[in-house]
Amino acid sequence: xxxxxxxxxxxxxxxxxxxxxxxxxxxxxxxxxxxxxxxxxxxxxxxxxxxxxxxxxxxxxxxxxxxxxxxxxxxxxxxxxxxxxxxxxxxxxxxxxxxxxxxxxxxxxxxxxxxxxxxxxxxxxxxxxxxxxxxxxxxxxxxxxxxxxxxxxxxxxxxxxxxxxxxxxxxxxxxxxxxxxxxxxxxxxxxxxxxxxxxxxxxxxxxxxxxxxxxxxxxxxxxxxxxxxxxxxxxxxxxxxxxxxxxxxxxxxxxxxxxxxxxxxxxxxxxxxxxxxxxxxxxxxxxxxxxxxxxxxxxxxxxxxxxxxxxxxxxxxxxxxxxxxxxxxxxxxxxxxxxxxxxxxxxxxxxxxxxxxx
Amino acid sequence: xxxxxxxxxxxxxxxxxxxxxxxxxxxxxxxxxxxxxxxxxxxxxxxxxxxxxxxxxxxxxxxxxxxxxxxxxxxxxxxxxxxxxxxxxxxxxxxxxxxxxxxxxxxxxxxxxxxxxxxxxxxxxxxxxxxxxxxxxxxxxxxxxxxxxxxxxxxxxxxxxxxxxxxxxxxxxxxxxxxxxxxxxxxxxxxxxxxxxxxxxxxxxxxxxxxxxxxxxxxxxxxxxxxxxxxxxxxxxxxxxxxxxxxxxxxxxxxxxxxxxxxxxxxxxxxxxxxxxxxxxxxxxxxxxxxxxxxxxxxxxxxxxxxxxxxxxxxxxxxxxxxxxxxxxxxxxxxxxxxxxxxxxxxxxxxxxxxxxx
DNA sequence: CTGAAAGCGCTTACAG
DNA sequence: CTGAAAGCGCTTACAG
Numbered sequence: 107x108x109x110x111x112x113x114x115x116x117x118x119x120x121x122x123x124x125x126x127x128x129x130x131x132x133x134x135x136x137x138x139x140x141x142x143x144x145x146x147x148x149x150x151x152x153x154x155x156x157x158x159x160x161x162x163x164x165x166x167x168x169x170x171x172x173x174x175x176x177x178x179x180x181x182x183x184x185x186x187x188x189x190x191x192x193x194x195x196x197x198x199x200x201x202x203x204x205x206x207x208x209x210x211x212x213x214x215x216x217x218x219x220x221x222x223x224x225x226x227x228x229x230x231x232x233x234x235x236x237x238x239x240x241x242x243x244x245x246x247x248x249x250x251x252x253x254x255x256x257x258x259x260x261x262x263x264x265x266x267x268x269x270x271x272x273x274x275x276x277x278x279x280x281x282x283x284x285x286x287x288x289x290x291x292x293x294x295x296x297x298x299x300x301x302x303x304x305x306x307x308x309x310x311x312x313x314x315x316x317x318x319x320x321x322x323x324x325x326x327x328x329x330x331x332x333x334x335x336x337x338x339x340x341x342x343x344x345x346x347x348x349x350x351x352x353x354x355x356x357x358x359x360x361x362x363x364x365x366x367x368x369x370x371x372x373x374x375x376x377x378x379x380x381x382x383x384x385x386x387x388x389x390x391x392x393x394x395x396x397x398x399x400x401x402x403x404x405x406x407x408x409x410x411x412x413x414x415x416x417x418x419x420x421x422x423x424x425x426x427x428x429x430x431x432x433x434x435x436x437x438x439x440x441x442x443x444x445x446x447x448x449x450x451x452x453x454x455x456x457x458x459x460x461x462x463x464x
Numbered sequence: 465x466x467x468x469x470x471x472x473x474x475x476x477x478x479x480x481x482x483x484x485x486x487x488x489x490x491x492x493x494x495x496x497x498x499x500x501x502x503x504x505x506x507x508x509x510x511x512x513x514x515x516x517x518x519x520x521x522x523x524x525x526x527x528x529x530x531x532x533x534x535x536x537x538x539x540x541x542x543x544x545x546x547x548x549x550x551x552x553x554x555x556x557x558x559x560x561x562x563x564x565x566x567x568x569x570x571x572x573x574x575x576x577x578x579x580x581x582x583x584x585x586x587x588x589x590x591x592x593x594x595x596x597x598x599x600x601x602x603x604x605x606x607x608x609x610x611x612x613x614x615x616x617x618x619x620x621x622x623x624x625x626x627x628x629x630x631x632x633x634x635x636x637x638x639x640x641x642x643x644x645x646x647x648x649x650x651x652x653x654x655x656x657x658x659x660x661x662x663x664x665x666x667x668x669x670x671x672x673x674x675x676x677x678x679x680x681x682x683x684x685x686x687x688x689x690x691x692x693x694x695x696x697x698x699x700x701x702x703x704x705x706x707x708x709x710x711x712x713x714x715x716x717x718x719x720x721x722x723x724x725x726x727x728x729x730x731x732x733x734x735x736x737x738x739x740x741x742x743x744x745x746x747x748x749x750x751x752x753x754x755x756x757x758x759x760x761x762x763x764x765x766x767x768x769x770x771x772x773x774x775x776x777x778x779x780x781x782x783x784x785x786x787x788x789x790x791x792x793x794x795x796x797x798x799x800x801x802x803x804x805x806x807x808x809x810x811x812x813x814x815x816x817x818x819x820x821x822x
Numbered sequence: 823c824t825g826a827a828a829g830c831g832c833t834t835a836c837a838g
Numbered sequence: 839c840t841g842a843a844a845g846c847g848c849t850t851a852c853a854g
Contacts, residue, residue, distance in 0.1 A: 133831055144841045149833055159839065176601045180547065181831035183538045184846045188833095199570060199582075200563040200780070202764075209558040212584060221598065224557075224582050226570060240579065243534045350767045379767050386769050406560075409708045409737050411744050411769045422558070491847055502825045507849055517823065539847030542830045546849095 132173035140169035152177060183245055192432055193223045193241030193249040195234055202376070202404045203421050207252055207273075210425025218433055220247070229314075231255040238264055248432050252425075255316060269435035271428050273445075274318055283431045283441045287424065289319050292417040292448030293326025294333075296371050296399050299415070299450045301334050304459035305369040305397060309342040311356040311381060313373040317348070323373045323401060341365050346377040353380020354387075361388060368396060368459045375400035375407045375416055382410065382455070393457035403451050412454035420446060490531035498527035510535060541603050550790055551581045551599030551607040553592055560734070560762045561779050565610060565631075568783025576791055578605070587672075589613040596622055606790050613674060627793035629786050631803075632676055641789045641799045645782065647677050650775040650806030651684025652691075654729050654757050657773070657808045659692050662817035663727040663755060667700040669714040669739060671731040675706070681731045681759060699723050704735045711738020712745075719746060726754060726817045733758035733765045733774055740768065740813070751815035761809050770812035778804060 134152075138145040143162050150156045151166050169175070183189035194211055196204045208224055215222050223246055227234035234254050241249055242264075249264060253274035264270050265282035277284040300308050310327045313320030328338050344360050346352035353372055357380065360367070372378035378400030382392055392398055392412060400407060400416040407414040424445060431441035492510075496503040501520050508514045509524050516524075527533070541547035552569055554562045566582055573580050581604055585592035592612050599607055600622075607622060611632035622628050623640035635642040658666050668685045671678030686696050702718050704710035711730055715738065718725070730736035736758030740750055750756055750770060758765060758774040765772040782803060789799035 134833095135831075145832080146834080146842080147840060150840085153833080155834085157839065162840085176597070178542075178603065178831055179601060180538055180541045180603050181846090182833080184536075184542050184830085184848085185832040186834080187846080189538065198567060199557070200560075200567040200763075202558075202560065202563075205558040205560075205563040209556060209584070212557060212582075216583075221581070221583070221602070223579070224570075225574075225579070226567070239534070243537060244579070245536065245538050350764065354767075379764070382769060383767050383771070405558075406708065406737070406764065409712075409741050411740060413741070492849095493847075503848080504826080504850080505824060508824085511849080513850085515823065520824085536847055539830090540849080542832085542846085543848040544850080545830080 131178075132175040134175070134177065136173055137166065137169045137175050140173060141165040187245075188247055189245050190219055191221050191223050191244070191246050192429075193225065193238070193244070193246040194252070195237045195241070195249065195254060196224060196226050196252045197229050197254065198226050199224065202406060203374070203402055203419075204252060206405065206421035207425035207428075210422040210427075211250060211429045212425075214426045214429040214433075220433075227254055229255070229317075231257075235260065242267065248436055250428050250432055252428070253317070253319065269432060271431045271435065271441070273424060273428055281435065283435060285424065285428050285431055285443060285445055287419060287445040288448055289322035290326035290329065292401060292419065293323040293371070293373070294330040295326075295448055295450045296401060296417045297327050297330035298334075299452065299456065300369045300371060300397060300399060301330065301336075303369070303397065303456060305367075306336065306459070307339070307342065307367040307369075309344070309360050309365065309367040309370040311344050311346045311353060311360075311370060311372040311377050313346060313348045313377070315345060320348075320373055327371060342367055346373070346380070348374050348376060350376045350380040350383075353377030354384040355380075357381040357384035369456070370396060370398045372398065372400050375402045375404045375414060378414055378416070378455075379407075379410060382414075392455050397456040397459075399450075399456050408453065410455070415453045415456040416451050418446075418449045418451050489536075490533040492533070492535065494531055495524065495527045495533050498531060499523040545603075546605055547603050548577055549579050549581050549602070549604050550787075551583065551596070551602070551604035552610070553595045553599070553607065553612060554582060554584050554610045555587050555612065556584050557582065560764060561732070561760055561777075562610060564763065564779035565783035565786075568780040568785075569608060569787045570783075572784045572787040572791075578791075585612055587613070587675075589615075593618065600625065606794055608786050608790055610786070611675070611677065627790060629789045629793065629799070631782060631786055639793065641793060643782065643786050643789055643801060643803055645777060645803040646806055647680035648684035648687065650759060650777065651681040651729070651731070652688040653684075653806055653808045654759060654775045655685050655688035656692075657810065657814065658727045658729060658755060658757060659688065659694075661727070661755065661814060663725075664694065664817070665697070665700065665725040665727075667702070667718050667723065667725040667728040669702050669704045669711060669718075669728060669730040669735050671704060671706045671735070673703060678706070678731055685729060700725055704731070704738070706732050706734060708734045708738040708741075711735030712742040713738075715739040715742035727814070728754060728756045730756065730758050733760045733762045733772060736772055736774070736813075737765075737768060740772075750813050755814040755817075757808075757814050766811065768813070773811045773814040774809050776804075776807045776809050 134148050138148045148166050151158050212222050225237040227237050234256050248269040251272040258277050262279045270282045273285045275284045276286045312324045331338050344356040346356040372381050378398050400414050403416045403418040427443040431443045434441040492506050496506045506524050509516050570580050583595040585595050592614050606627040609630040616635050620637045628640045631643045633642045634644045670682045689696050702714040704714040730739050736756050758772050761774045761776040785801040789801045792799040
């Protein structure tokens with residue numbers, strides 16, 4: 107419909123042609139020409155940057171439609187400084203907990219036109235720092251850090267460059283939002299659940315002591331015991347590394363040293379699952395011989411044998427909330443998302459203590 | 465050391481300043497100036513595009529060091545057509561199988577300077593197509609598709625634009641590499657393992673019939689039975705959806721209809737785990753009352769109670785191989801990576817059939 | 823071996 | 839309300 111004003115000045119260069127052998131890929135300039143307006147105008151319409159007459163607007167939309175134009179985010183990123191991408195540093199892509207959080211992030215970001223760049227820090231502060239460098243180099247618009255081992259100071263430094271949201275910390279700083287989860291309270295609840303069932307000697311498998319979650323959960327365990335007027339017996343505490351195998355090792359050690367307990371609380375579900383296997387190997391039944399409770403409520407935990415009691419730490423929702431907080435930061439607003447309160451999920455791995463073990 | 469030839473023409477613009485409040489971010493131009501060479505020369509050194517005298521080379525490296533210069537991949541992508549990023553379309557970020565594959569991809573790509581853009585197709589062909597559009601718009605250098613529901617034709621179409629590697633298919637096309645895994649053989653092996661244990665009535669829980677993996681595994685099951693001269697009884701086949709819950713539902717149905725069987729083969733570990741729970745609910749013991757074998761060998765499967773027998777489908781390695789194939793395609797070479805042969809992993813969920821059930 | 827110049831596809835002051 | 843122009847930070851023919 108729009109009359110071709112002049113011959114197209116932009117014959118596809120050999121480079122462009124090889125980059126897109128299929129469709130030559132319409133550019134904003136081509137849209138402008140087809141609609142008989144300037145490139146600036148097309149850009150403004152696309153970004154809602156300025157009011158444009160309805161007439162031109164329609165012409166532009168028609169041209170976009172006809173040419174199948176999709177703005178090039180790379181060029182957009184270079185010119186405008188915004189790439190519509192958010193960096194996400196996680197510990198691992200193959201973790202049941204983090205995987206679910208990533209999926210929560212992806213879903214809420216994508217419906218707002220952002221895409222996520224996932225990089226994993228491998229539980230190592232130096233790696234995490236490298237991830238952040240890389241994300242900075244790729245000019246992401248913001249960075250979400252899932253817990254991790256970076257210092258608060260390092261995070262605040264990053265926040266001087268672009269918006270940051272971090273989970274698992276209690277930290278306030280400019281251009282940064284911390285979405286904290288009450289791990290201590292969660293651990294307290296888990297321990298209390300066991301106490302209420304009549305258990306008095308409750309073992310604890312802690313997570314990696316370098317991980318903030320681990321120390322908070324240990325603190326919660328201790329505090330629940332103390333509130334109940336019970337001693338904290340260090341011989342009942344064994345360290346794991348948050349994965350299944352470390353749970354079996356920890357439980358083996360507990361058992362080998364002849365520690366007497368009628369219940370175990372593992373600082374996460376994966377270690378609880380490992381602990382159950384160690385118990386099984388010795389023909390000890392859960393929960394008859396020993397109750398076990400985990401932490402996180404992974405989706406797989408309801409399929410354990412027996413289904414695992416745990417404390418709910420909604421990973422998918424945590425991811426969603428973190429992403430929403432990032433969106434608010436990007437809009438220049440103060441985020442206000444709050445993590446849900448921890449809550450015990452009672453399934454079948456915990457039972458009242460036998461009369462003789464109380 | 466390099467004498468400042470002329471006053472810097474590039475005072476940081478207000479935009480650049482706000483985009484990087486912390487460090488002003490050195491550019492290639494600044495490096496060139498500091499080293500007393502042209503931007504072209506710096507670019508060539510960085511890319512090894514042409515021989516450069518050692519003298520200038522050294523000056524440039526010094527300048528890069530001093531300024532802490534990191535090339536901007538966004539600009540690089542715009543100018544050179546290469547973004548050093550690979551799009552990966554997966555089904556879900558929170559799947560134990562795919563998560564592990566993604567991690568294999570990430571590791572091998574990152575050590576070659578590429579980064580991965582993960583997007584998930586949600587088990588939906590239309591979603592997958594959208595993911596690919598998005599990746600194309602972001603100008604990734606190549607796309608890895610983990611199985612998925614796209615037609616072969618659609619994939620070939622994408623391969624006209626950029627290199628594609630896809631898993632779970634047997635497909636040859638230009639600029640595309642299919643890394644296939646022998647699902648049928650794996651299923652045959654699993655079934656044969658059960659047969660060798662003396663089982664004669666073996667139930668099968670298939671995966672989503674729209675998924676190629678599912679149909680191949682079903683075929684393998686059938687073929688093993690036939691080779692053994694046994695009939696295929698459709699009443700012993702029940703469909704699941706590849707997740708745990710569908711495994712319990714399928715097993716419930718099998719049990720409810722009074723089908724007689726002494727062993728079950730589930731088309732993946734997640735459904736096998738679900739099946740075990742259903743059995744447990746009815747006080748049926750694994751493997752005493754019923755043997756169960758899965759497929760995939762997820763890392764969690766060795767922690768099941770009892771530890772699950774399965775066929776090894778090495779997700780992490782599959783990811784690594786797919787990424788390596790992509791790297792070769794990018795180098796203009798023909799990939800030659802082959803998926804490892806399937807292999808039964810015998811653990812404790814399978815046992816000889818009781819005398820009366822053979 | 824090395825520069826100057828044009829260009830990648832957009833955005834954004836700057837002027838109407 | 840709308841254009842022309844400059845610029846984002848690189849790469850790559852094109853000429854020496």
